[in-house]
Amino acid sequence: MEKEAAGEARESHGTARKRARTGGGKDFIARLSDDILGTIISLLPTKDGGRTPVLSCQWRHLWRSAPLNLEVSIRPPGAAGPVLTPSRVQPSAVSQIISQHHGPARRFSFHCRGAGDLCAQAESWLHSRALANVEELDIAHANPRLLASVLRSASTTILAAKINGCDFPHEIVLAMNFPSLKKLTLFHTSISEDVLHALLSGCHALESLYMAEVSAACRLRVSSPTLKTIIFSHSSSEMAQLVILDAPRLVRLLLPYYYGSDRVTIRVAGAPMLEILGPFIAAVSNILLFQGISPVSSANSMRTIKVLALRSSADKLHAVLNILRWFPCLERLHVTFGKHYDMDQQNEPQHHPLHPIECLEAHLKKVAFKPFQGYGKQVEFAKFFVLNAKLLQVENRASRHARFVFKIISY
Known part of the structure; x- marks a missing residue:
């Protein structure tokens, strides 16, 4: 009897631990509403989302009514080995998918390297009930005619568009209207x-424009009454000129991987609300790229900038001070240290302590250095x-409100 009681106690204890690990044996996923489960499915790749009906009776109907995330890819002619994107579907399967799907459309991704002429098919897909109101487009390596067909078919409903590795012909957008588009990404595009x-x-509602490795015959000229963020990245050997x-309404001009080389020119002529800028290498020669700034008169300085990011070597303090x-x-300064940021700073003038820097006297509240x-x-x-930053100092001692945060980063 004692052995049986001990065995039951051990079994009971083991069951309790198992229930503790699983939340008392409850299926929390099953308690989610169909709307939430449908949102989860819409974030999965097409093939994975299409397999969810086998999970249970509850999931059997969800995929057909969930927001559709349709990812289509074409295998380049003569390609050998496994498919690089196994989660995507071939064009031959698209018609069957959209005929069986009764829910709204969330995203249409079409990577079509070596696609040939699929304009008619793409138009029919986007005019179908399943993709009639698609919100996101991701088009890669489409020929100009196919790109025009896709944009034309979805122009009135898309909220976000990413176009990669495509060439825009002159006639492609002259008569197009994108009333709802809020985010546009152009990557390796001509x-x-x-x-x-x-x-x-x-684009009458555009808020974010991201341009990376975009080539233009002359320059990239930006005028938009709605844009709040511009991200511009250029690292190739080709010349690039961005003119705002x-x-x-522009608040953020972000320049990832921008090193201020002679290949890139950035001019800001009309951005009265610009607050966040950078990063770029700390050298006056780079700042002179911004039209309207005079090296003599502070009246033409960029007084709207509150956050600035710079790349600098630790021994280039004077270069940073000249920039300030x-x-x-300026209220926040972020400096990224690195020895490879020494270019174009050989003749940097020295900061004179008798010439006060206004942001250090009255505005600078936070400085971050990494690594x-x-x-x-x-x-x-x-x-x-x-x-020297007065908001971090009281009578030659650190302010009681100053905070120093040190972080160790493992590589």
């Missing part, structure tokens, strides 16, 4: 100045701001 201008003119002519003169109302390893030059760099 587009003329006039076509980009026409494209942006047809009229962007009254251009941003008198901060604590060697001599970095300590001197940080010490200057602790001693």
